[in-house]
Amino acid sequence: MRIFVYGTLRSGGSNHHLLRDSVCTEQNVQLGGYIMYDFGLYPFVQPCADANRIIWGEIYKISADTLQRLDKLEGTDVGLYERIFDDRIGAWLYISGRNAPRNLPEIKSGDWFRRS
Secondary structure, X not given: OEXXXXXXXXXXXXXXHHHOOOEEEEEEEEEEOEEEEEOOOOEXXXXXXXXXXXXXXXXXXXXXXXXXXXXXXXXXXXXXXXXXXXXXXXXXXXXXXXXXXXXXXXXXXXXXXXXX
């Protein structure tokens, strides 16, 4: 399976070590239709209707075990993040869940590593 990562799981990010057994298949991927928000230690993304709004990330081929570890990290069980499948890129990604913080500052660049 494939996962799109855009924050701390990206190469160089603080949680990238969780992908140590995974293969990066695409770097510098632009994914339209999402807005990125800054929570300080990590970002949140939310889908939007504007396909010109993009976020930047990487796509990894991962195992089911790795996906389970990532779900735990992302707090999917407590509603911090929700994992969705984006058909356009054929990969899973995490978006803001029902219990994610609201009214956060936007990262206009869409790139966690180039926060503006």
